[in-house]
Amino acid sequence: MRIPLVNPGLDLTSMAEPTLTSSTPGERPLRADARRNRERVLAAARAAFAQEGEEVQMEAIAKRAGVGVGTVYRHFPTKRALLDTLRRQWLADGAAHATLALSHVEPAKALTVFVRRAADLLARDRGIREAFERLDRGSGETVWSPEFEGYRTGVARLLDRAHEAGVLREEIDLSRFLALLSGVGAAVGNGLDPRLAADVLLQGIRPPAP
The missing domain is CATH 1.10.10.60 (Homeodomain-like)
Structure with a gap:
């Protein structure tokens, strides 16, 4: 928001x-x-x-x-107090976006919408990139915030639906998915097109063809 x-x-x-x-x-x-x-x-x-x-x-x-x-x-x-407040806002935004993505009936579409939107935000906002890098490392007070738990819950629901529909590799759990998303942030921060970064991630987490 x-x-x-x-x-x-x-x-x-x-x-x-x-x-x-x-x-x-x-x-x-x-x-x-x-x-x-x-x-x-x-x-x-x-x-x-x-x-x-x-x-x-x-x-x-x-x-x-x-x-x-x-x-x-x-x-x-302190600047840390200001950053923690902003990180909570970013996480609340992420949770809301995950909920919005879940409105898509097809699990694969929901996951695609979420990842592409996340890549776009990470490309445009250095503050969000750095915040999520810290979260991926498990550092900062925000890791223990209700907003972080809300974000994790929203993303987990996306992944659960994708697993149930058979459109997500079984080994891609929540922690691995968030680590991959952090990698997207690093890639777009170095100038990679966000749509390309998102689609590479999406292709990599799909189950292999039979």
Whole structure:
């Protein structure tokens, strides 16, 4: 889910007294103006990481968001905290995409739609590529997040359907599939066409012809 940028020209002083609203479960509710700033920071960070990866600095994110760097640190005390929040967003997006792919009746079509879409996203977003490389290595707090489990569950359902239909090699389990998908990320990151990378993967995981 992409978070829209707030209009930088919005006159917050002309608005009614901000109300309290919650951000994510377990966090203290944020005032409306603080929530808007947090959303601006997240949107700016997502765009910055897509272009520059994890090397981007917090100051650059603040400038892109149109807020002071202190505002960024107020919501995210460290870059790791900001990255973990973004990784959870990316994983939630991936889980939603897996669910959407499952709407296709044919298991082979569902798997094709998912892999091609994933390859396209990995090609366009360096931040997502680096995040999934970390997940493939089993590093980072995000590995233990509910979003990661939701993503794994969605992908596992795709694979289960494909196995039941006989359109996926028996030895391709969830961990191997995710490792192969991470390899697609590395390939497109080095300039390989995402459709070609996706189709090579899809061809390789199909059962051999009798």
